[in-house]
Amino acid sequence: MIEAVGLTKRYGDKTAVYNLSFQVRPGAVTGFLGPNGSGKSTTMRMILGLDNPTAGQVTIGGYPYRKLPNAPRQVGALLDAKAVHGGRAARNHLLCLAQLSGIPARRVDEVLGVVGLQDVARQRSKGFSLGMGQRLGIAAALLGDPQVLLFDEPVNGLDPEGILWVRNLMKSLAAEGRTVFVSSHLMSEMALTADHLIVIGRGQLLADMSVKDFIAANSAGFARVRTPDTEPQLREKLAGALAEAGGHVLPEQDGALRVTGLPLPRISDIAHDTDVRLWELSPHQASLEEAYMRMTQGAVDYRSTIDQKAGLQQPLPPGAQPPMPVPGQGQPGWYAPPPPQPGGQPFAAPQGPYGAPGAPAAAPGADAPNPYAQQAPQAPQSPPPAAPPAPAQPPAAPAAPSAPASLTKPEDAR
Numbered sequence: 001m002i003e004a005v006g007l008t009k010r011y012g013d014k015t016a017v018y019n020l021s022f023q024v025r026p027g028a029v030t031g032f033l034g035p036n037g038s039g040k041s042t043t044m045r046m047i048l049g050l051d052n053p054t055a056g057q058v059t060i061g062g063y064p065y066r067k068l069p070n071a072p073r074q075v076g077a078l079l080d081a082k083a084v085h086g087g088r089a090a091r092n093h094l095l096c097l098a099q100l101s102g103i104p105a106r107r108v109d110e111v112l113g114v115v116g117l118q119d120v121a122r123q124r125s126k127g128f129s130l131g132m133g134q135r136l137g138i139a140a141a142l143l144g145d146p147q148v149l150l151f152d153e154p155v156n157g158l159d160p161e162g163i164l165w166v167r168n169l170m171k172s173l174a175a176e177g178r179t180v181f182v183s184s185h186l187m188s189e190m191a192l193t194a195d196h197l198i199v200i201g202r203g204q205l206l207a208d209m210s211v212k213d214f215i216a217a218n219s220a221g222f223a224r225v226r227t228p229d230t231e232p233q234l235r236e237k238l239a240g241a242l243a244e245a246g247g248h249v250l251p252e253q254d255g256a257l258r259v260t261g262l263p264l265p266r267i268s269d270i271a272h273d274t275d276v277r278l279w280e281l282s283p284h285q286a287s288l289e290e291a292y293m294r295m296t297q298g299a300v301d302y303r304s305t306i307d308q309k310a311g312l313q314q315p316l317p318p319g320a321q322p323p324m325p326v327p328g329q330g331q332p333g334w335y336a337p338p339p340p341q342p343g344g345q346p347f348a349a350p351q352g353p354y355g356a357p358g359a360p361a362a363a364p365g366a367d368a369p370n371p372y373a374q375q376a377p378q379a380p381q382s383p384p385p386a387a388p389p390a391p392a393q394p395p396a397a398p399a400a401p402s403a404p405a406s407l408t409k410p411e412d413a414r
């Protein structure tokens with residue numbers, strides 16, 4: 001087990017990690033999540049004795065790493081796959097590590113086989129692709145057959161087959177009773193791989209719970225409701241009736257409505273009472289990504305602004321409309337609805353085309369003061385792009401679904 005107590009790390013006046021306490025237990029894959037610069041790598045380095053905590057401590061099996069007897073046989077880690085001597089053949093690199101730790105040479109060939117690099121074992125690693133480098137780093141972590149494994153972004157650069165392989169590897173290592181601690185920015189992958197999550201923001205603990213509980217605590221189920229595309233007035237009518245009944249209604253990119261705060265049968269009854277036909281009424285659960293975005297939105301240090309392409313773009317001809325978002329590419333700006341408030345009260349309605357005024361619940365921990373945290377840089381103010389003429393449509397979304405540009409939108413856009 002890995003245990004951190006009051007772990008704090010300062011670099012000069014920058015506090016990278018502040019008062020972190022958590023446990024990583026054996027027999028499970030624990031995902032370590034946090035926005036860029038939130039302190040994940042710093043925490044992992046302290047676990048591995050590569051950095052000294054400014055305050056607090058972290059132990060593995062009760063010992064600080066540097067006091068752990070035969071540490072390389074007990075703990076394996078992939079921190080930076082590029083940290084290898086590129087002029088050395090992959091096998092020789094592993095052989096050096098094995099010899100330093102008293103691990104027999106035949107184990108090197110075993111792990112080369114496990115990570116699928118046996119055919120390139122004698123090639124220099126400087127010619128390796130990103131994914132091959134990751135595999136070599138994973139091989140090094142497995143070398144001592146350790147009980148505790150740490151992986152910092154292990155799927156970085158891997159192809160889909162490689163990602164699946166890492167997922168299965170992590171799960172099987174945990175199923176063998178090992179402690180597996182893995183950081184990743186790939187939420188969809190974490191949702192499939194991790195049993196438990198530790199989430200940090202600006203160096204502080206935001207959540208320590210199972211994936212299931214995390215999604216439940218940071219999001220709520222919602223309904224998708226679609227009225228006939230051919231009769232937009234029906235959609236407006238239903239949206240008004242649902243909002244009046246206490247629902248929170250927001251438009252989806254494909255013209256459907258996303259409704260929270262009302263059970264499906266009630267939505268159906270309201271549609272019936274208002275004489276609106278439905279083409280779709282379906283229950284949905286927010287994804288881990290949506291729940292994560294909601295939780296960490298207050299702890300993101302680096303945000304992009306919309307690219308205004310100063311002087312580089314032809315102005316739109318008079319009367320022309322900006323391009324519509326592409327259906328099926330997700331909708332930046334959509335994050336999980338806030339979790340239900342205690343007592344089953346409906347959510348605080350976000351400001352929106354159909355929502356009543358109000359503010360969504362703050363992400364847990366987002367308000368917790370960190371005396372050392374630095375202010376997130378403010379996005380420069382720039383004139384808003386010309387609004388599309390159709391008021392019922394959501395604002396045109398930036399191109400990349402995960403572009404943090406959407407995080408700069410006001411609360412009511414989420």
Ligand SMILES: Nc1ncnc2c1ncn2[C@@H]1O[C@H](COP(=O)(O)OP(=O)(O)OP(=O)(O)O)[C@@H](O)[C@H]1O
Pocket residue numbers: 011014015016034035036037038039040041042043
């Ligand atoms: N050696 C160092 N000297 C000064 N500042 C550092 C050092 N290492 C990390 N930091 C700072 O500490 C903060 C946390 O960095 P860290 O690399 O731990 O974050 P991270 O969560 O791993 O980020 P990412 O997801 O981008 O890899 C950052 O602001 C970083 O600039």
